[in-house]
Amino acid sequence: MPGLSFTLPHWLYWVGLIVFPIVAMILSRRPQPKEKRYTLPLGYMIAVTGGIIGLHRFYLKNMWGLVYLPIFLFVLYANGQTQDARTILSGFANELRVAERTLEREESRVDEARANLEELQATYDAAEAGSFTQKSAERRLTRAQDTISKGEARLESARATLEEKAPQRDEAARTRAFWDDAAGYALYLILALLLIDMILMPSLVRNANNKLPAHEKMSETEAALAAAEAAEAPKTDAERAENWIDRLSLFCGEFVAYWAVIAVFVYYYEVIARYVFNSPTNWAHEAMYLMFGMQYLIAGSYAMLTESHVRVDIFYAPLTRPKKAWVDLLTSIFFFIFAGTLLVTSWIFAMDAIAVPSGNSVLSDWARGQIGFGEMLGGFGANQWSDPNIRWGEISFNEWEVPLWPMKWVMVIGGLLLVLQGVSKLSKDIREIARGN
Template sequence: MPSLNFSLPHWLYWVGLIVFPAVAMVMSRRARRQTRRYSLPLAYMILVTGGILGLHRFYLKNVWGLLFLPVFFAILIANGQGQDARTTVSELANKVRIAERTVAREEPRIEEARADLEALRASVAEAEQGSVAARLAERRLERAQRTIDGGEERLAEARAVTEAQAEALSAARGDRLFWADVSKVAFWLLLAGVALDALLLPILVRRANAALTDDPVSEAERRLRDAEAAESRKADHEYAENWIDRLSLFCGEFAAYWAVIAVFAYYYEVIARYVFNSPTNWVHESMYLMFGMQYLIAGAYAMLTETHVRVDIFYAPLSRRRKAWVDLLTSVFFFIFAGTLLVTSWTFAMDALAVPTGNALVSEWARGQIGLAEVWSGWGLNQWSDPNIRWGEISFNEWEVPLWPMKWVMVLGGLLLVLQGISKFAKDIRAIMAGDPPDRGPRGAAAEMRETA
């Protein structure tokens, strides 16, 4: 089975986090078609990303996509069995290797002890009985005899292990080669099917479009639109009252599309790990960094749209003016948190720009320990030539992705939260000044409805 050695370039990771949401936001604002049509570019995208699963066929409502699934499952089963066989081969080979080392170690020892045996016996015979020399000679003779007896015993055990495991090792290696061949054949079958469908896809799309009914909206789509219309929650744009609100909405929508990137990244990880036996060293780290940045950027959006998780048993029944008073009182704790986040993230970001062990001008300036004039006066060529100063913090794992952009996203998230807090503070002040609207009751509401009609 071929292996995948692809490692995502750092520049492509950061560019993708910017370009993909921008393109997705532009596409989401396009006018929707009134009639349902299958898209050839979308079908090719599904073919490239999920063709080995037959997803392009399922997209076109073509049942021939079911033929891809057994072959794909055959690859998964073959890889699983091959992994078990590889583990068995490793264990048996280790046992054989230990036995061979035992044989190689004991044979010279036994030969050397046997060679000295006659001389030791002669020394015992020549020594005076009961003397110290006789006792020493007897001990040396006994030690040599024990070496021979113990070595022959270990040698016999090692040779027995080698003979017993040799057949099992050969069988395990045969199983590993068999399952490797099965996975290769299944993989090439899938590639052949994907290549054939790449040629047939324009015809398949035309046939799928021709089979569509003239009904502009399907029953499922109609139900979905009715459910969306019946939803009582305000639309996002209805929350925007100033430029800060619009900025929070934009950043929240921008970061929301990163979840789509995660789908593609983890899909690649699963395929690389279980189909090609090539787990990546970058998917997990790239995604948890991305989700951390998404959490920070979307905080202001969640605050604006009131989607933070909270228990509002006492807050919900209050009038708008009383809610504003409560929000003003509790905003003290919010600004303490948001301000601390902004200040500490600013320090982290400046530290991440220059990671020094001998000079810390940037870090000391960010902490307020020195002034800007002292920074400029201490600047020199050594800032770029000193090997003790590394510009740009990176991660400690094998991928070594730059972390300083993520630290600056922390600053952006803290700044957005502070700005949104200021916007909320101003809205609460206006709500208190305006007061609560009069309660018209059911008759007044009915009269207003008649006037509107």
């Protein structure tokens, strides 16, 4: 069974977090066709990401995707059998290794004891009866005899283990190889079917579109009903944005929302790598763990703008708008204490993260106060970006060793956005109170 050894480069991680949301936001703002149809780009994307279980066929409402499922399940079953055989093989190998070491150790000890046995017996016989010399010789003679008897017992047991376990080890090795090959052949079959579908994708999409029912225009009654429902719908996020701070929070919230889509792809890759290729990653969980932490911080201002935070409003909900504004104004004291503490603490964390001694990084030297800001800017060159001996600040303890200082600076950005959104909310409350209606 082939394995995967791919490790996500740090630069690709950050490029993905920045570029993917931008592309997704651009695509989401394209004019949507009135008639929903299957598209070739989406078909290929699903084939690349989920083709191994036939999702591209199901997307096109083609039941031939069911062919992929039993093959894929067989791959999972064969990999499970391979892992079981590997465990059994490892157990037999350990027993044989112990037996071989026992043979190697005890044979030399028994041979040495046998070689000295005649001399020890002669020394004992020549010693005066009851003397210290005779007692000492007797102890050495008894020890040599015990070494021989116990060593022979261990040798016999080790030889029996070798004779018994060696065939079992060989059988376990053959079983492991069989299931490993079976999983590999099944995977190659899926890849062959997927390659064929890649070639057939244009015709598959065309046939799926031809089977779509004719598009029916909406009647005047249905159009009027849809317009009434749209008028009664709650205020959209865009309608909540009244100033540049609101628009900034709205943009940041939408930007990081698309990170959840990245998580779907990464965890899908992790599952396939772990259970199909027996190659679990050392970066997927940490990458998503850090990403969701940054998402939580950046989305705080968006949640505040859209009033998405959880709160108990038994007494708040029945109030009039001016009274709600008074309540919000008074409770904003506690909000700014929290948001200000978050911002200051995050700034300290971020500065500490880049102040970690890290080679010849002028940025870390500046953060530790060893050089001034102007000297730091003047010291920047291509080597600060390309020299492998230079890293900026704190890194994770995982084998992936991703830099942690960018996450700490995202905490600063999240705290700043939250403070700004608090200022925007405060100004709205003051205006609401001034209106008094």
